[in-house]
Amino acid sequence: MVGRESNNGQTEGTNGINFSAVEFEELAAIVAERAGVFLSAHKQREIESRLYCRFPYIESLDGRALIQMVKKSDSALQNLINSLTIGESYFFRNxxxxxxxxxxxxxxxxxxxxxxxxxxxxxxxxxxxxxxxxxxxxxxxxxxxxxxxxxxxxxxxxxxxxxxxxxxxxxxxxxxxxxxxxxxxxxxxxxxxxxxxxxxxxxxxxxxxxxxxxxxxxxxxxxxxxxxxxxxxxxxxxxxxxxxxxxxxxxxxxxxxxxxxxxxxxxxxxxxxxxxxxxxxxxxxxxxxxxxxxxxxxxxxxxxxxIPGIGVDPTGRHLAELADHALAGAKKRMPSRLPRFGFDEIPPVDSGGDRVSELLDQARDSADQGDLETATELLEELAQGGGRVDHRVYFLKAIVAEQRGQIPSTVASLKQAIFLKRDFVIAHYYMGVICEREGHKKDAMRYFRNTNRLLREHQGDWAMDEAEGLSAEKLAEIVENRLKELQLDLEVEQR
Ligand SMILES: C[S@@+](CC[C@H](N)C(=O)[O-])C[C@H]1O[C@@H](n2cnc3c(N)ncnc32)[C@H](O)[C@@H]1O
Missing domain, CATH: 3.40.50.150 (Vaccinia Virus protein VP39)
Known part of the structure; x- marks a missing residue:
């Protein structure tokens, strides 16, 4: 705990520069505008203490004072950016x-x-x-x-x-x-x-x-x-x-x-x-x-x-294209390239299955065309339609939510998809990616390990992945690499 004199003259026990919620938002807006970096509100405390170390000369603990300073001075702004960017790297990474x-x-x-x-x-x-x-x-x-x-x-x-x-x-x-x-x-x-x-x-x-x-x-x-x-x-x-x-x-x-x-x-x-x-x-x-x-x-x-790592083959062609081609005879309808993992093995919903498939296809098509609003509306309708909603609806909801930059909703939908289908391997993998993107490395590792475990359990008969052209082997390889890298990162953080 560090003690410093606050602007009202009292010594406060603190380990950071203090921002009110509004000030923190303002700070985040400056950093987003000047460096593109997104400061998450849940990291406020960590950021406050990091700034405290980087601005040792700042007299008061008041976040407002720091905001004024970075607005006035380019070097203070650069110092702010230097404090808030994360520079973890190592030779021959990945x-x-x-x-x-x-x-x-x-x-x-x-x-x-x-x-x-x-x-x-x-x-x-x-x-x-x-x-x-x-x-x-x-x-x-x-x-x-x-x-x-x-x-x-x-x-x-x-x-x-x-x-x-x-x-x-x-x-x-x-x-x-x-x-x-x-x-x-x-x-x-x-x-x-x-x-x-x-x-x-x-x-x-x-x-x-x-x-x-x-x-x-x-x-x-x-x-x-x-x-x-x-x-x-x-x-x-x-x-x-x-x-x-x-x-x-x-x-x-x-x-x-x-x-x-x-x-x-x-x-x-x-x-x-x-x-x-x-x-x-x-x-x-x-x-x-x-x-x-x-x-x-x-x-x-x-x-x-x-979803990084999905949907491409070694020749650079999109796997969904290959799947379209390979499945052209086998499937009557393949209207969109959005994921159809597990399409064949799960009855769509308890009631009104055809209608659900139809709406789901429409939602995929809207999302494919970039009309995320319509896709969201259709998916909402599906999710609230009564009966048992199937995992594909939530999976697509997650993808669309991520497209819209709505990460909490992406996570909630993926969790729901996994809840509905415990061995929904791509959803586990996708969760791993999102957690990694959000900086939750341990959670990312957990989901990647789940992915690996599921891939091992289903070895040889992972028909749904084959149907999309993504082999279990390839996904396992990708996930192994991620796990190795995340492990290295965690070791550094735990130093
Ligand atoms: C985690 S490091 C990655 C380093 C290296 N590319 C690697 O993979 O090992 C992220 C880097 O991105 C930089 N960065 C963050 N925002 C940036 C921006 N707006 N413009 C340029 N670089 C930025 C950070 O300063 C940091 O050095």
Missing amino acids: RPHFAVLKEHILPDLIRENQRHRTLRIWCAGCATGEEPYSIAMLIEEHFSELHSWDLSIIATDVNTSFLEHAKRALYGPWSFRGVGQAVLDEYFTAKGEKQYQLRDDIVEAVEFRPYNLADMPYGDEFLQARFDILLCRNVLIYFSFDLANEISAALADRVNPGGYMLVGHADSFPALGQLQAIYQGGTYYFRKPVRSDPAPRNRRPSRLEI
Whole structure:
């Protein structure tokens, strides 16, 4: 407990700067506007104490004083943003991404860009630099031919203290979790107690710049270039759904045709539907189609894409398309691409089943077409229609609610779907994703473990997943990767 004198002259026992609910809302609005970052009201106490540490010079404990200060002074505003952005990162984070960079993405781009010999890479939201430096090390290790190319690795972040740290390139042991000793020996020199200095040539290979992704949808000053590889991983989870989706679209625009984009597992937003999603080596990544690519089949973006890791096959085609094709003879009606998990095995509802299926299809179609209001109305009607409402209604409600940025309602609907069908594996997985996005890592792990358990239990006869083209094996692989990464994150938090 820290004691400081408050503005009314009394010493208060507190461990934070105090905001009233209204002041906290105002603070959240400033941070959302200036950095895009969404401050959740339930984190108010944690944020108050974080700010207390970052603004030690502030005289009073009054949140109003801090708001005035950040309104007046750019450096106070930057300090506020620096205090509220989360910079957790480590070298070679999400190994499967580095494996696909090595095995597929870089070899492909080296082939494709041979004529002009340029390669542009952008790490957006690079935190303290581990991510872009990992790419520089990967290139150094396996693609030395790129030394004679016009190669640039640009790394940006809104947090200027992270960028300073990145430029110093001095790291503690937690930046190396998941990295073998060989990398340490080859690229780092021990310095002081458990600190490691990165080799100069790798440091020089990366250019760091401050850049606020929240500015993207409104046009920006310096990033006029297009990139061959764009990484924006574990960044957009901190933004509101709408802004994250807008930024995803703006980022996807910045990818050269034939170029690639890698996002964090929980950062996959529907706007990325304009890119080809590729599944390889237990992970997903995106490629911007080129004109000479075979014409895509006439496909509307699907709400299904909101759930990362679902709905794409290794050739980049949407699995629902394949399923449409494969099931064309088997099913009379396949009007929409929204999920139909377990479609065949559950009688729709106790009464009026056909009417329910019809309404559900209409709701899917409305959602597919972006008419979320109609979709919501139809789903409400279904949910209140009496009889036993089936899990698909709640699953679709969850997807639509997430599209509308209504996270509590997404969670409530998913819980209801799981309540109605305990082994609804995709709903468990989806809950894991939402929990991860919302920063509830332990809950995310619980749902991912449930997903794995269900997949194991149903091994071999998971017909409903086959029907959508998503194999249990693939989902298990994705979930395993998530669990490994979340475990690493939790270990750091528990330090
Ligand atoms: C959890 S770190 C991710 C670091 C790295 N990409 C990785 O996956 O290891 C999230 C980063 O996003 C940055 N960030 C948050 N809001 C941002 C914004 N509006 N513009 C740019 N970067 C932002 C934070 O400062 C932080 O460094």
